[in-house]
Amino acid sequence: MCTMRDRAILHSDANCFYASVETVLNPDFRGQAIAVCGSPEERHGIVLAKSEKAKRAGVKTGMANWQAKQCCRDLIIVPPQYDYYLKFSKLLHGIYRRYTDQVEPFGMDECWLDVTYSPGDPMEIAEEIRQAVKDELGLTVSIGVSFNKVFAKLGSDYKKPDAITQISKEHFKEIVWPLPCSDLLYCGNATTAKLGSMGVRTIGGIALLPVDVMQRKFGKNGVALWKYANGLDDSRVAHQDFTAPAKSVGHGITCVADLENMDEARKVIFALSLDIGYKLRYMNLRATGVQLYVRDSELSFCSWQKRLEMATQDEGTIALAAYSLLEEKYSWHNPIRSITVTATQLDSSQNPTQLSMLLDYERLVRREKLNESIDTIRDRYGKYAVIPALVLDEKKMPVGNDREIIMPGYMYQ
Numbered sequence: 001m002c003t004m005r006d007r008a009i010l011h012s013d014a015n016c017f018y019a020s021v022e023t024v025l026n027p028d029f030r031g032q033a034i035a036v037c038g039s040p041e042e043r044h045g046i047v048l049a050k051s052e053k054a055k056r057a058g059v060k061t062g063m064a065n066w067q068a069k070q071c072c073r074d075l076i077i078v079p080p081q082y083d084y085y086l087k088f089s090k091l092l093h094g095i096y097r098r099y100t101d102q103v104e105p106f107g108m109d110e111c112w113l114d115v116t117y118s119p120g121d122p123m124e125i126a127e128e129i130r131q132a133v134k135d136e137l138g139l140t141v142s143i144g145v146s147f148n149k150v151f152a153k154l155g156s157d158y159k160k161p162d163a164i165t166q167i168s169k170e171h172f173k174e175i176v177w178p179l180p181c182s183d184l185l186y187c188g189n190a191t192t193a194k195l196g197s198m199g200v201r202t203i204g205g206i207a208l209l210p211v212d213v214m215q216r217k218f219g220k221n222g223v224a225l226w227k228y229a230n231g232l233d234d235s236r237v238a239h240q241d242f243t244a245p246a247k248s249v250g251h252g253i254t255c256v257a258d259l260e261n262m263d264e265a266r267k268v269i270f271a272l273s274l275d276i277g278y279k280l281r282y283m284n285l286r287a288t289g290v291q292l293y294v295r296d297s298e299l300s301f302c303s304w305q306k307r308l309e310m311a312t313q314d315e316g317t318i319a320l321a322a323y324s325l326l327e328e329k330y331s332w333h334n335p336i337r338s339i340t341v342t343a344t345q346l347d348s349s350q351n352p353t354q355l356s357m358l359l360d361y362e363r364l365v366r367r368e369k370l371n372e373s374i375d376t377i378r379d380r381y382g383k384y385a386v387i388p389a390l391v392l393d394e395k396k397m398p399v400g401n402d403r404e405i406i407m408p409g410y411m412y413q
Ligand SMILES: [Mg+2]
Pocket: 013, 014, 015, 016, 017, 109, 110
C-alpha cells in the first residue's frame, strides 16, 4: 500500500515590508519610527505601512497622518515608492525559487512555497531562506511551516518579525485551536462577529462544531472554514507561471476632504466606475455584481452589494448600482472619508448573455458601441481624455492617490 506523503508548505511574509524597504533605501531610518503614507502633505493622507517602532508607539494602518503624529511625535512620514517595493518583491521571489518553482504570491510581500519534493528538510529550507533574505536584501521575514496553506499562513503570523513557526499534524491543535477565530484565513469581521454571538471565539470552537451547523449558518464558506480549522485544507500552491483570472475589479480612493452629501459622493462613485468599466472591457470581462465599501470620518466602515439584472461592462450601470446602494443604505451619520467600488461575479464577455425581458436591449447595444468608441479615444489620448461632465468639477478626488484593486481568483479558493 502506498501512503501519500504529507505536504510541506511554507508561507513567507516580509515584515513591515514597505517601511523595511524604505529603511534599506535610506539607512538613516534604521531603528526610527517611520510611516509610509498616502499623501504626506494632505491632512487626510492615511498610513499605509509602518515600522516596528512606529507600531509599538500605537501607529496603525489606515490612521490619518495627523492621528499617527499624535501617537508618535518623532514619526517620520514618507511617500510610497511602489516601483522599489515591486523590485524587492521580485528579489524575494528569486530567493524562494531557489527551492521550488511552486511559488504563489499573496499580495506583494507574502508567498506560499510548496517544498514537498525539494531536497532538504522543510525547517532547514525555511531557516536558509530567512538568512538569505537578511544577508542579501537587508529585510526580515517570518515563515510558517506546515502541511497545508492555511496553517502555513497562520504560522507566519504567529511569531514575528524574523522568526519561524512550525505547525505540524501532530501539534496543530495545541497551537492553532486556542487562537481567536479572526486569525483564521478568510474569517472576516462579519463572520467573526456572528461566530461570537454563537459563543464561538476560538478556531478550536469552529473545529468542534458539527459541520452542518457551519453549513447552515454560513453556507459554502462555513464548510470551508470548518475544514481549515480541522487542518483539512488541501488547496494547492500555484505554479509560479500561473496567473489567476481576475475575480473582481475594484477602484477606491481616500478623499482629500470628507464627502458631506449624496451629490459629492455621486461624483466620486462615477469617477471610480470609469476606470472599472474600462478595465472590464480591456480584460474581456463583465460583472453581475457590484460592491460598495465606505469608510467614514471616524474610520468605521461598511460594505454592501447588489446583483445586476444583467452582466455588464458599462461604467454607468456599475456607478448607478453603487450610487443606489449608498442612497438606500448609508445613514450619513458621519461624512465619508473613503469609497471603493468593486465589480464582482465576473465572467468572460464571450459567454452568451441571458437576456431579461424587462431591459431595453437596443439601448444597451448603443451604450456598448459608445463605450467602444470612448475606449479607442482613451487608448490614444489617455484615460482622462473623455470623462462625463458630472465628474469634471470634482475637487475632493485626490490625483494619484487612488487605488487599483484587482483581486485574483486565488483569493477565493
Ligand atoms: Mg508582511
